[in-house]
Amino acid sequence: AAITGSWMWIRTPKGRARFDAWKLKIPIFGTLVRDIALSRFCHFFQILFSAGVDVSQTLAIVEALVGNAVLADATRIVRNEVRAGNALSASLVATGRFPTMVVRIFHIGESSGQLSASLEKACRYYDKEIPATIKRVFSLMEPVMYIFLAVVVLTVALAIYMPLYQMMGSF
Secondary structure, X not given: OHHHHHHHHHOOHHHXXXXXXXXXXXXXXXXHHHHHHHHHHHHHHHHHHHOOOOHHHHHHHHHHHOOOHHHHHHHHHHHHHHHOOOOHHHHHHHHOOOOHHXXXXXXXXXXXXXXXXXXXXXHHHHHHHHHHHHHHHHHHHHHHHHHHHHHHHHHHHHHHHXXXXXXXXXX
8 A cells, every 4th residue: 555655646746756856865876867867858958959949948848858857847947037038057057956067068058159069068978977877876786785685694594593593402
């Protein structure tokens, strides 16, 4: 019942937002989840902007495709700020959800008039960074798995041998 209730709660907008916020705060996996969402953001933004879609409509589409409710909400805020006439990079800073590197790439692209080329560099960065982050996560998980397996084996061994020792001591 708890699993089903949790699953149903996660499917609500408020539950999805809290679950996605929690995923971003997980010490080891949070950076991976954030990098994957930012990679989607940069890739889709670059593709749509290069195709000639205006920034406001691009942000609306990317909002639905980013894959994380927290970053989708930040994208919605950015879209509203851009519609109000603010600069894209300033709007990204105002949300506080986008890393400095992404904000700088947007700022450089806006300043130079080559936003598509700047975003392509961000996409290449995340294409290299995500596999490296996955390798780091697995290298950190390896010792944890060894310790977990050692505890399981120790528990099973004690469950078998403790009754034997107690029986031997009773004679």
